[in-house]
Amino acid sequence: MVSRVIPVDSFDLVIFGGTGDLARRKILPGLFRRYASGQMPDEGRIIGAARSDMTCDEFRTMVKEAVEEFDPKSAKDTENLEKFLERVFYVAVDAMGDGGWKELGDLLRPDMIRAFYFSVAPSLFGTIAERLKTFDLADDDARIVVEKPFGKDLETARALNKSLAEHFHEGQIYRIDHYLGKETVQNLMAVRFGNMLFEPLWNSQYVDHIQITVAETVGVGGRGSYYDTSGAMRDMVQNHLMQLLCLIAMEPPAKFDPDAVRDEKLKVIRALDPVEPHHIVRGQYSASEKSASYREDVENPRSFTESFVAMRCEISNWRWAGTPFYMRTGKRLKARTSEIAVVFKDAPHSIFGAEAGVHRNVLSIRLQPNEGMTLGVTIKEPGPGGMRLVDVPLDMTFAEALGPDAEEVPDAYERLIMDVIRGNQTLFMRGDEVEAAWAWTDPIINGWTNRNDVPKPYDTGSAGPDDALMLMHRDGRRWREIKE
Numbered sequence: 001m002v003s004r005v006i007p008v009d010s011f012d013l014v015i016f017g018g019t020g021d022l023a024r025r026k027i028l029p030g031l032f033r034r035y036a037s038g039q040m041p042d043e044g045r046i047i048g049a050a051r052s053d054m055t056c057d058e059f060r061t062m063v064k065e066a067v068e069e070f071d072p073k074s075a076k077d078t079e080n081l082e083k084f085l086e087r088v089f090y091v092a093v094d095a096m097g098d099g100g101w102k103e104l105g106d107l108l109r110p111d112m113i114r115a116f117y118f119s120v121a122p123s124l125f126g127t128i129a130e131r132l133k134t135f136d137l138a139d140d141d142a143r144i145v146v147e148k149p150f151g152k153d154l155e156t157a158r159a160l161n162k163s164l165a166e167h168f169h170e171g172q173i174y175r176i177d178h179y180l181g182k183e184t185v186q187n188l189m190a191v192r193f194g195n196m197l198f199e200p201l202w203n204s205q206y207v208d209h210i211q212i213t214v215a216e217t218v219g220v221g222g223r224g225s226y227y228d229t230s231g232a233m234r235d236m237v238q239n240h241l242m243q244l245l246c247l248i249a250m251e252p253p254a255k256f257d258p259d260a261v262r263d264e265k266l267k268v269i270r271a272l273d274p275v276e277p278h279h280i281v282r283g284q285y286s287a288s289e290k291s292a293s294y295r296e297d298v299e300n301p302r303s304f305t306e307s308f309v310a311m312r313c314e315i316s317n318w319r320w321a322g323t324p325f326y327m328r329t330g331k332r333l334k335a336r337t338s339e340i341a342v343v344f345k346d347a348p349h350s351i352f353g354a355e356a357g358v359h360r361n362v363l364s365i366r367l368q369p370n371e372g373m374t375l376g377v378t379i380k381e382p383g384p385g386g387m388r389l390v391d392v393p394l395d396m397t398f399a400e401a402l403g404p405d406a407e408e409v410p411d412a413y414e415r416l417i418m419d420v421i422r423g424n425q426t427l428f429m430r431g432d433e434v435e436a437a438w439a440w441t442d443p444i445i446n447g448w449t450n451r452n453d454v455p456k457p458y459d460t461g462s463a464g465p466d467d468a469l470m471l472m473h474r475d476g477r478r479w480r481e482i483k484e
Contacts, residue, residue, distance in 0.1 A: 018048025
């Protein structure tokens with residue numbers, strides 16, 4: 001199987017915060033992979049912009065070291081790496097002042113696509129947007145990319161959207177959520193809307209429930225100061241899990257068009273029922289022999305911020321009425337995995353009798369690790385001795401099913417950045433989506449505050465608090481095992 005690499009048009013991409021952690025870990029190595037794959041034109045250029053006073057050569061050295069550290073396999077292509085570095089530049093810019101903006105403008109070329117990646121704190125978004133217009137660096141075709149968090153509640157999200165809208169129209173703003181750039185997330189739309197097999201069954205008549213799990217083995221690490229003011233609800237549920245829920249539940253859009261897709265996602269968010277307090281569980285990881293507790297990690301001995309959330313949601317529309325959606329996410333859990341599981345209902349009548357047991361079809365969509373999909377089907381167990389039923393997987397792990405090309409699946413960030421250059425907003429959140437998600441999330445968070453809710457402790461390396469298990473058991477269901 002030969003992959004098709006379609007080059008993008010020539011561009012100047014400016015990365016504000018170009019010396020920061022995100023740029024070094026994800027953005028710059030991802031851009032190099034796109035260059036090495038032939039997708040980036042020779043005229044494409046990357047311009048780092050930050051406060052640090054360094055030369056272009058010093059910045060190129062930093063970029064080379066970042067690729068070698070965070071993508072050593074790709075860094076072995078030394079010939080392409082040297083050519084890529086020739087397309088890398090740097091300007092010292094004062095985001096809060098006037099320094100460096102004229103120099104940046106002198107470096108930008110006319111008649112090129114201009115994209116500006118705001119890899120900085122959200123408090124700087126409005127200021128940088130204003131400076132780009134004041135110094136006439138961005139025309140009506142320019143694009144800006146902003147990282148989450150998109151506010152910390154509905155009020156701040158509206159203020160952020162308003163601030164950006166004062167300088168750029170909605171078609172220029174790309175709110176990036178790297179989960180939407182994952183290969184399997186996009187394949188979810190292909191499976192749903194490209195196969196007659198699934199779409200007729202994709203509703204409450206045939207689906208018993210849906211589980212969305214994003215589990216991490218790591219703690220908050222060096223993000224303690226940020227995370228303790230956000231928690232799992234703001235950091236994961238309001239954006240990542242909400243987007244996965246929308247893609248799994250939305251109606252078929254009229255066409256694969258940015259606004260058509262995002263219109264249907266917005267309808268899902270607006271159809272979500274409020275979550276009752278007994279349908280949500282918060283947790284906080286405890287200390288173990290090998291790792292610190294959450295409170296020790298964030299250096300706040302009285303913190304009541306959650307590192308785990310599990311909840312039962314319902315969508316009040318014709319397709320999903322009566323079908324529960326269970327979501328959970330947490331840190332310091334037993335394995336790192338992201339999965340969407342569509343659990344279909346039992347057959348209406350079993351001809352094999354009670355001794356055959358209960359067997360259900362489950363479509364498992366794995367986002368990480370080992371991206372792919374598995375459909376569980378029931379067959380007869382081989383051998384004599386009567387009709388014994390057993391569940392077996394129809395497995396489509398990309399690396400196995402699609403051969404060597406599947407191993408070169410682009411990272412989420414590099415895919416999304418190329419979509420910015422193409423001007424394709426399908427996989428980016430629109431402003432009204434963000435606000436609708438906060439409008440649903442805020443009452444949940446405010447309810448915790450008003451009730452003085454305290455997160456339930458859970459052991460490091462577990463599946464989360466016992467109360468999360470009971471959330472499912474009360475409904476006669478069980479969480480799928482968290483495993484690699």
